[in-house]
Amino acid sequence: xxxxxxxxxxxxxxxxxxxxxxxxxxxxxxxxxxxxxxxxxxxxxxxxxxxxxxxxxxxxxxxxxxxxxxxxxxxxxxxxxxxxxxxxxxxxxxxxxxxxxxxxxxxxxxxxxxxxxxxxxxxxxxxxxxxxxxxxxxxxxxxxxxxxxxxxxxx
Numbered sequence: 706x707x708x709x710x711x712x713x714x715x716x717x718x719x720x721x722x723x724x725x726x727x728x729x730x731x732x733x734x735x736x737x738x739x740x741x742x743x744x745x746x747x748x749x750x751x752x753x754x755x756x757x758x759x760x761x762x763x764x765x766x767x768x769x770x771x772x773x774x775x776x777x778x779x780x781x782x783x784x785x786x787x788x789x790x791x792x793x794x795x796x797x798x799x800x801x802x803x804x805x806x807x808x809x810x811x812x813x814x815x816x817x818x819x820x821x822x823x824x825x826x827x828x829x830x831x832x833x834x835x836x837x838x839x840x841x842x843x844x845x846x847x848x849x850x851x852x853x854x855x856x857x858x859x860x
Contacts, residue, residue, distance in 0.1 A: 754785035
């Protein structure tokens, strides 16, 4: 068993993907944007990934952009680290807890994180956490290669 993520594509159709599929797709989307920014400085790249700019210039980067909706309730949302380098997932699950498979966790145990608990699964809920979405955090952890920044996410 592996955990599936429900996503919505650019034309509003729902589809299911695994963590691994999502991880690879997000890395590809990020790489495509970065190709356009090869001549930009680190600060310019980080600025480019500000939410309002991404909605305008990269509408296919995130399914929420079509509704001008943010994934986190914060004023200066930056989408460079759409996924958090502190997130950890394991396709077969980390362990069983009360008969449910724990598929994902927060490596820093953010107090703003939570869990989705279903019939037979537990999944990290990052929606209340804004750690990776500030320009300061991104600059501290910056790498033009998204897969390098995210190298510890897959367990």
